Amino acid sequence: MIQIIRRLFRSAWQSFIRNGWLSIATIVIMALSIFIFSGVLLFNTASRLAIKTIEDKVDISIYFLSDTPEEDIFKIQEQIKSLTYVSDASYVSSQQALETFTELRQSDPLIAKALQEIGENPLSASLNIKTNKVTDYDALATYIQEAPFKDKLISVDFSQNQKVISRLGNLTRGLSVGSLFLNLILALVAVVVSFNTIRMAIYALREEISIMKLSGASNWFIRGPFVINGILCGVIAAVSVLIILIPLVLWLHPKVSAFMPGFNLNAYFFGHIFVMLGWQLLFGAVLGAVSSVLAVTKYLKV
Amino acid sequence: MSLIHFKNVSKIYNTVVGPLTVLDNVSFEIGAGEFVSLVGKSGAGKSTLLRSLIAELAPSKGKVFFDEKDVHKMKHRDLCLLRRRIGMIFQDFKLLPDKTAFENVAFAMEVAGYSDKKIREDVPEVIKLVGLSDKMANFPVQLSAGEKQRIAIARALIQRPDIIVADEPTGNLDPINSWDIIKLLVKINELGTAVILATHVKEIINTIDKRVISLDKGRIIRDEERGKYLI
Known part of the structure; x- marks a missing residue:
């Protein structure tokens, strides 16, 4: 069993390195998706905190x-x-x-x-x-x-205060519904784009999959390296996004503070950096794994 | 006891212009250690027949037996094991492009669960047998057509299969390389492995002087010991 797992990882790593451009393209697209996902998370938090700040004053x-x-x-x-x-x-x-x-x-x-x-x-x-x-x-x-x-x-x-309170109530309800809708749309776009990128990458390797099948490889022996590869791309994309987000947050912090005095973007981001990294890694890894499984399965019917 | 048994096998495709029969009630048997040439023009049904053998294609009628087991009723795991007992060689080589010659051959052993030590011992031996010891670290793109086909043969041989199935193995090769490949297949057969060679090259068939099954429009029109190419 350990031997099989070692071979799956070795094969995934070889494919990742030897199909370098394909791997980079996949990582870039997944990074964009995770960036959108992170942006949605930050926007949600910022809008929730901003509303809470105003609500506390009422x-x-x-x-x-x-x-x-x-x-x-x-x-x-x-x-x-x-x-x-x-x-x-x-x-x-x-x-x-x-x-x-x-x-x-x-x-x-x-x-x-x-x-x-x-x-x-x-x-x-x-x-x-x-x-x-x-x-x-x-x-x-x-x-x-x-x-x-x-x-x-x-x-x-x-x-x-009735008018202000009433408008604030409407704004809160509107923002909740709006951000939920926006989140769903953006999350869907991110998932579809990433899935299609991985699908295209695997489509380019479909001939290899059929060769593996004809060599007597089991479905999981074929699927394994692709799934590991997808997870690897997702993880690298997640870490890359976090590295990009750090200077971006530092740059945005004074602007956000001026716009929303009650919200400290720096404190929030660096206070939740590991939680955010965890979500990004989970999102990237699950997206990579699920997309790979679905995409490879199509070519396993040989 | 036959190793392979095709029993009344037909393959019919439904096309926009009506049903197209590619194999028509084909029956034959091949014993262990036999060398059989499958001849016929392009479109005669040779490749369809071979793809039916490895369960890449299901026949519309009839049955295909390997070692007395119906290959189209096998479970996934048994099918994997069957494919490890059949060494396939293709006209377009079908090597894994991002693996070296060594890794391509080793892959067939990896899927069968051989240890790394056994792989390190056996793969160089088989690559040496096909005369490419100095090209083990090369990727397919760095090999000539003849060399690619030799590596494909090494991959087919590495698991010591019961049979080598070669589908137009000389189709992309020049005459000298073609003869080298055929000589290699004959040598493999002499060492005890059955061989099915699908080809439409008349000179090859007439020279090797082995059993010939002739196909035309999906039907067997001749099956002769020490046959000639007569289409």
């Missing part, structure tokens, strides 16, 4: 009447937190709100003077509520409008 704040006891607000906070689609409901007391307001506007003497003249804290206690998904804000708004504690509220700022 919340609904409810402001309470000044005579609402803090214990009541805590009860309401617990009720809201118990909703399945709510991820957080943080309490901001009127004192905290004032401190924050003063700190933010300390450079404006007019505001400081106005506050001094009022003499008391004009700001209300509030709850800042975040949902798990941006699409859940509609449900939350409805809940608040129908809640028994609605008469304790001065205002809900959802209506101001």
